[in-house]
Amino acid sequence: MYFNSKGQEENTYDAIVIGSGISGGWAAKELCEKGLKTLVLERGRMVKHGDYPTAMKEPWEFKYRDATIPAEELKDYEKQNRTGYTMRESTKHWWVKDTEHPYTEVKRFDWIRGYHVGGRSLLWGRHSYRWSDLDFEANARDGFGVDWPIRYNDIEPWYDYVEQFAGIQGQAEGLPHLPDGKFQPPMALN
Structure with a gap:
């Protein structure tokens, strides 16, 4: 993709990502890791420590x-x-x-919405839950809506991939309605 801003220096990008939230940020990460020259456009402000x-x-x-x-x-x-x-x-x-x-x-x-670099990835409250088959099959069970075309087993490896990168912490509980993740050890209390 060709990008020229008001006649200034011309730039060419393989991909342009709109928004730096969890979805846009992840897309940009994956594209860059594959070697693509990627531009991320964000409408929000940069968040600093004092914010x-x-x-x-x-x-x-x-x-x-x-x-x-x-x-x-x-x-x-x-x-x-x-x-x-x-x-x-x-x-x-x-x-x-x-x-x-x-x-x-x-x-x-x-x-x-929160308009800032990182979007809602800054607002997740340190909670990260996996959907279970109970969630994916709810429409079929209660007869409302359209059934999901995928099941938990289809996306479990992707949950693992994201959790390991993000460093999700927790402990295995063995709850069927809340599948365990690939957790880092829980943070120590102080």
Whole structure:
């Protein structure tokens, strides 16, 4: 792909990835590792160490004990707040304001967004769960929707691949509805 920005130096790329979140970031990683010259376009800002202003604050140090933000302010985050857990004093600076970045819904669609380098990969809360066959077969069991064309065994090697790269920590629990991963040892408590 040929890219020329306002007559400046011409650049050619094998691939252009839009967004540096978990999907775009992973796509760029794989393309680069295969030797392709890859351009990543990101609309968000670079996140620096100082961009975590609430990281060392305890819940009781927030005006509302980090339980919520005022109703008047929540109006700016109508869709971002639909999860019920995203909009807190300690995290609101990571999410876009729906009043500034609206999108149209024909029927409800929760597009939870944070415009910064790394996207939602910075917002995963250190939780990483695998889907089980119970998830992939739910449509067939309850008779609603379209059945998944794949099963857990089809993607298990890919779960392993990503977890090993990302360094997912945890311990094997042997729960059929929550398959065990290729875990690094859990972090030590301090």
